[in-house]
Amino acid sequence: xxxxxxxxxxDTQWRLAPQGPMxxxxxxxxxxxxxxxxxxxxxxQLANVASLPGIVQAAYAMxxxxxxxxxxxxxxxxxxxxxxxxxSGGGVGFDISCGVRTLHTGLDRAAILAVxxxxxxxxxxxxxxxxxxxxxxxxxxxxxxxxxxGGARWAVSRGFGRPEDLGRIEEGGRMAxxxxxxxxxxxxxxxxxxxxxxxxxxxYLEVQExxxxxxxxxxxxxxxxxxxxxxxxxxxxxxLGHQIGTDYLKRxxxxxxxxxxxxxxxxxxxxxxxxxxxxxxxGAMRAGIxxxxxxxxIITHLARQVFREVLGVxxxxxxxxxxNTCKLEEHVVEGRRRQLYIHRKGAxxxxxxxxxxxxxxxxxxxxxxxxxxxMGTASYxxxxxxxxQELAFNSACHGAGRAxxxxxxxxxxxxxxxxxxxAQRGILVRSPSPRGMAEEAPGAYKDVSEVVAATDRxxxxxxxxxxxxxxxxxx
Amino acid sequence: xxxxxxxxxxxxxxxxxxxxxxxxxxxxxPAEAFEQAALALTAIICDPARVRPExxxxxxxxxxxxELLFVDWLNALVYxxxxxxxxxxxFRVRLEGSRLRGEAWGEPLDRVRHEPAVEVKGATYTALAVxxxxxxxxxxxxxxxx
Numbered sequence: 001x002x003x004x005x006x007x008x009x010x011d012t013q014w015r016l017a018p019q020g021p022m023x024x025x026x027x028x029x030x031x032x033x034x035x036x037x038x039x040x041x042x043x044x045q046l047a048n049v050a051s052l053p054g055i056v057q058a059a060y061a062m063x064x065x066x067x068x069x070x071x072x073x074x075x076x077x078x079x080x081x082x083x084x085x086x087x088s089g090g091g092v093g094f095d096i097s098c099g100v101r102t103l104h105t106g107l108d109r110a111a112i113l114a115v116x117x118x119x120x121x122x123x124x125x126x127x128x129x130x131x132x133x134x135x136x137x138x139x140x141x142x143x144x145x146x147x148x149x150g151g152a153r154w155a156v157s158r159g160f161g162r163p164e165d166l167g168r169i170e171e172g173g174r175m176a177x178x179x180x181x182x183x184x185x186x187x188x189x190x191x192x193x194x195x196x197x198x199x200x201x202x203x204y205l206e207v208q209e210x211x212x213x214x215x216x217x218x219x220x221x222x223x224x225x226x227x228x229x230x231x232x233x234x235x236x237x238x239x240l241g242h243q244i245g246t247d248y249l250k251r252x253x254x255x256x257x258x259x260x261x262x263x264x265x266x267x268x269x270x271x272x273x274x275x276x277x278x279x280x281x282x283g284a285m286r287a288g289i290x291x292x293x294x295x296x297x298i299i300t301h302l303a304r305q306v307f308r309e310v311l312g313v314x315x316x317x318x319x320x321x322x323x324n325t326c327k328l329e330e331h332v333v334e335g336r337r338r339q340l341y342i343h344r345k346g347a348x349x350x351x352x353x354x355x356x357x358x359x360x361x362x363x364x365x366x367x368x369x370x371x372x373x374x375m376g377t378a379s380y381x382x383x384x385x386x387x388x389q390e391l392a393f394n395s396a397c398h399g400a401g402r403a404x405x406x407x408x409x410x411x412x413x414x415x416x417x418x419x420x421x422x423a424q425r426g427i428l429v430r431s432p433s434p435r436g437m438a439e440e441a442p443g444a445y446k447d448v449s450e451v452v453a454a455t456d457r458x459x460x461x462x463x464x465x466x467x468x469x470x471x472x473x474x475x
Numbered sequence: 476x477x478x479x480x481x482x483x484x485x486x487x488x489x490x491x492x493x494x495x496x497x498x499x500x501x502x503x504x505p506a507e508a509f510e511q512a513a514l515a516l517t518a519i520i521c522d523p524a525r526v527r528p529e530x531x532x533x534x535x536x537x538x539x540x541x542e543l544l545f546v547d548w549l550n551a552l553v554y555x556x557x558x559x560x561x562x563x564x565x566f567r568v569r570l571e572g573s574r575l576r577g578e579a580w581g582e583p584l585d586r587v588r589h590e591p592a593v594e595v596k597g598a599t600y601t602a603l604a605v606x607x608x609x610x611x612x613x614x615x616x617x618x619x620x621x
Binding site for chain 1: 584594
């Protein structure tokens with residue numbers, strides 16, 4: 001991105017002044033190198049978001065922002081329903097509530113290395129992964145609606161996990177206000193045999209070692225020690241979320257003119273929060289969030305089975321974050337408390353210390369912010385900060401972000417070669433798809449370390465620990 | 476291929492999008508461009524030449540303009556692939572005003588033979604265009620989320 005259109009505010013904050021139809025400025029976070037590396041489309045999309053009705057304060061781009069559809073990936077925007085604010089299907093995206101959850105195993109690297117092959121094979125065998133994989137759970141109409149209303153709480157009530165897991169999931173494991181009636185029969189049908197599946201693309205299950213502690217006090221509060229082994233799961237709401245996105249994008253595009261909304265890009269399809277369509281989408285999208293929470297809860301159950309069988313341990317939940325959502329939150333803007341709908345598209349919620357929505361055990365240090373890397377580099381755990389409320393409505397980055405397209409990646413790498421090279425470095429990858437591994441090669445992504453360093457420096461979230469993969473189950 | 480050279484028709488291609496992927500179809504009519512773009516959609520998942528056109532699924536969509544109809548067509552294919560566990564390699568599209576009636580031929584997904592790389596989540600309105608060029612040929616394109 002050409003920085004001449006931006007004003008540098010701090011070494012990690014850049015401002016795009018309002019122009020044309022923009023109602024508020026755009027704010028981009030990132031080092032100069034990250035901003036220069038961003039696609040010009042990010043600026044264009046940020047300007048489009050800033051022109052939507054009822055947007056509050058600014059349209060934000062996180063340090064990992066890249067060209068998305070409608071909103072940039074890594075985009076954050078708040079809307080006030082009392083000022084004609086909107087909810088945007090494109091602002092949430094197709095994979096509703098895609099997110100990351102991380103578990104403690106209580107083991108160290110040596111314990112994993114002793115059974116590394118067996119563990120990789122057992123996880124790959126147990127957790128359905130890749131296109132065409134199906135889960136072992138079939139939901140009838142009644143159970144489908146119960147799952148959509150209950151999220152991870154539904155899953156725990158059906159024997160997938162334990163009640164104490166729920167306190168370590170956003171919204172206590174169940175997104176309130178879900179309305180399964182607003183989810184189409186097609187969306188439900190698409191989900192029928194996909195419960196408890198990882199999916200494909202950038203989704204994964206990893207066994208990771210803590211290789212660096214950046215903040216001793218917060219790491220201790222999160223239960224993280226150098227050399228400890230964790231399990232992280234990255235996936236979302238599967239076919240159901242994708243179909244909700246498809247269904248409502250079309251409905252919002254068709255209804256835009258009737259709501260008096262001029263769309264600069266059809267993918268920004270949105271509806272007033274105070275409209276029948278806006279309320280219907282919120283009900284369906286929240287059901288999609290519950291589907292993702294239930295899905296990650298079931299996959300957790302499968303991973304626990306494997307860890308019990310292979311290593312005799314029962315992993316405990318550190319935290320579960322979602323990074324494609326629209327949530328109603330209270331924020332103070334210019335001294336006034338306001339109820340705002342915060343869109344985070346490829347951005348993680350990051351509540352700071354003292355936030356009332358955090359469980360007691362995390363309130364003193366802030367929310368764990370779980371950042372997925374690539375199968376060959378690193379992932380990070382950060383913690384929410386108090387100042388991130390003012391900076392970007394309590395939001396942080398979500399991952400590395402692609403540097404190369406999937407085509408460019410397959411021209412440069414071969415899947416099996418990527419797998420062999422990682423094996424030589426001690427990282428066992430299991431995947432049904434060689435081309436998928438090439439498309440997801442570590443080199444196809446931006447440097448996640450630079451993204452989290454910029455996030456930390458900007459004050460959006462505080463760096464706590466670095467994780468490196470030992471086993472990766474890849475879609 | 477340079478823009479000033481005539482393109483042999485029908486044809487399809489992928490176009491670059493950093494996070495996702497673009498599909499484009501070219502033909503003598505919008506219907507043919509839609510059919511070709513559907514091949515590009517399959518090619519995101521696997522090599523279309525590996526998919527045998529053994530069984531047919533009927534597709535029926537309706538939208539107020541050609542561009543929305545194109546996205547509907549691709550999304551109908553994404554849906555049928557997902558719920559029936561099929562891949563498609565042959566397509567026929569008939570356009571009647573705001574209505575599309577089509578057929579897609581394919582076979583059940585075989586993870587060994589097809590080696591599917593990635594799942595398509597949905598077709599988007601990003602970089603969406605259905606256009607007739609000066610030489611009369613049609614193109615249909617958009618970004619799909621993977």
